[in-house]
Structures are given as C-alpha cells and as structure tokens.
Amino acid sequence: MISLNDFLVVGAALFCIGLYMLLTKRNAIQLLIGIELMLNAGILNLVAFGKFDKINNSGQIFALFAIVLAAATTAVALAIILTVYRKYKTIDPGRVNSLKD
C-alpha cells in the first residue's frame, strides 16, 4: 500500500507552492490560484487520513465540504476582483490602497 507519509509530503509540497505564490505574485488571480493550491493540499490530507475511517467517512465528507468552501471562495473572490478592477483598473493588490472612497 501507499504509505501515509507520501501523501503528507505531496500535500506539504503543494501547500508550500501555494504559499510561495501567495507571497510573491502581484496579480489577484494568481493569488487566488495559490489559495486554491493550499486548499487542495488540505483536501489531500483529509482524503489520505479518511481512508482509515470506513464507518463514519469523516475525512471524505469534510473533504467534500472543503471543496464546496473552495467554490464559495472563488465565487466571492471573482466578484471582488471584478469590482476592484472596475474601480482601480488594476488587479495588483499592492496598488489597491484605499477603502470605499
């Protein structure tokens, strides 16, 4: 069988790639992709541990919930990106530096 450590290392690698994107990218869409990568790393861990819970399926079910959360995140982030783009004509988060007015 595939050992759990392998899954965890792959999850850690994906999480760190997402972290790198989140820290260095200057484009809101790339930040969003970084967040999705980090969420996917979390889901991978949930699924890998969920194999050891056949009766309650807790890992898999919370992985499903996390996927739904990711969908909600993306919808709201898309709306925010479009609004910010309309107002500032850029989606570089570094240049978005004021609130409503």
Next chain:
Amino acid sequence: MNLAQILFYAMAFIAVASALYVAATKNLVRGIFMFFVTLFALAGLYVLALADFVAVTQIVIYVGGILVLILFAFMLSGRETLNSLGEQKDKLISSGKIPGLVLAVLFFAAMVAMILRVDADNLGWIKQAVTADNVIKPTDNSINNIGINLMTTYLLPFEAISILLMMALIGAAHISRKEPDA
C-alpha cells in the same frame, strides 16, 4: 513496488511539477491551463487514496466550475492584467521574490521534518483502525456509506455549508452588481 505505487508517484510528480510551473510561469493563461493538470493529477491521487467520490466531485466542481470562474475573472479583467504581468522582471528569481521563496522552502523543510517525526503510519488511532478492520479497501463500495453519513451524522455541517454557500453566492451577486450613479 506495485502498480498503485508507480501510479501514485507518477501522479504526485505531475501534480507537484505542474504546480511548480503554475508558480513559475510568466504567462497567466498558460498557468491557468496548467492548473487544470494539477487538479486532474490531484483527482488521480484521491482515487489512489480510495476516495473515488471525492475525486469525481473534484473534477466536477474544480475543473468544471472553479477554473471556468478563474478564466472568467481573467478575461473580464482585461488588458491591464497582462500589462501588470509584463512589468515583472524577466529573471527567473528576482530579488523581490527571494524572501517568499526562502519562507516557502523553510516551511516545506519544517513540515517534512515534522511529517517524518510523526510517522503517520504508526499513529495510535490508525493502528487501532487497522486492527478493528475500519479501513477502506479497494474492493469496497463506499459511496452508499458516504450518502448515509452525509444525511445522518453530518447533517448539521451539511446544512451549515449549504447556508454558507447560499450566502456567498448572494454576496457575490451583490458585490459584482453595477452601482447606480450616485
């Protein structure tokens, strides 16, 4: 080394390599399409973790929904996006990215050290699950069980997540509405 392990390493390599490409590329559209590959490889990893239902959900929601949304966000935000990308330096690692790179690599090293120290295959509750035969086997059909659990044990989180999803969608529709001229 059996077939499942070979497939696992192949999928893991594809997932990590395409994610690295997404992180390194200058071309945003190429990055988004490469993110497709990452998500498909992750779905393959879920299948190898014996979670076929989660894998199919991943393909339906992520590839069918989220990536299309990201493409929409890219296309609707127009030319300025590409201009801000063009301003970035041509070097692979510009000086502004070094702190992020160092932090990510150190974090990865810390996590791997912790994973090796924890040694997840020998955790107490996992050994208990193995001795109690509470482990999903490749021949099991776990989807019935997921459906029953979703509607009994996890009904409260299910309802909470459905309300959250509705709130998020209404909020998204409200935010992206064109403001009337005040």
